[in-house]
Each structure stands twice: as structure tokens, then as C-alpha cells.
Amino acid sequence: MRQLEQAIINGDTNTLYRTAHTLKSSSANIGAEDLSAIFKQLESCGKAGELVNARLLQKNLQQHYQQVITEIRKILDQ
Numbered sequence: 001m002r003q004l005e006q007a008i009i010n011g012d013t014n015t016l017y018r019t020a021h022t023l024k025s026s027s028a029n030i031g032a033e034d035l036s037a038i039f040k041q042l043e044s045c046g047k048a049g050e051l052v053n054a055r056l057l058q059k060n061l062q063q064h065y066q067q068v069i070t071e072i073r074k075i076l077d078q
Contacts, residue, residue, distance in 0.1 A: 001023070001065060003015065003019045004016065004019040004020060004023065004042070005058070007019060007046070008051065008054050008055060008058055011051055013045075013046045013047075013049045013050075013051065014046070015046075016042060016043075016045065016046035016051075016054060017043055017046025017047050018046070019046075020039045020040075020042035020043035020045075020046055021039075021043045023039045024036050024039035024040050024042075024043055027039055027068070030068075030072075032064075032068045034064050035061075035064045035065060035068050038057055038060060038061045038064055039061075041053075041057055042054055042057055042061070045057065
């Protein structure tokens, strides 16, 4: 996540694309489909060099990411 955030801050669309691609797949593998969909959009932003939309998605990303982390912690505490 930090690498993705840094890529957006630095305007590094190549790193944005690669990192979002990896996180998209990882999220899908654990069943976090909504989070994976956001990473897919960010992947497209990186590929297209579209940083404005990436920045807009970043806030939504943080919200979904925190929800997934909370759910994972609940599962691990069982």
C-alpha cells in the first residue's frame, strides 16, 4: 500500500500500474472483491498515465482497505 501511495504522490505511473496489478490479484485471492476492483481501476490509471483519477480513487481505497484489515483481524482472533 505504501508503495502504491508513494507512486501516486511521485507521479510514477509505471510503479502505480505494477503495484496495483499485484495488489489486485492478492485482494481477489482472499475474497476482497471490492478492494480488488479499486486496484483494477488504479491499474488502469497507471497504464493510462491518469494520476488525477488515481488520486480520487485513493480515498475510497483507504476506506475499503481498512474494512478488509478489520475483517481479517476478526478472523484471526477467532
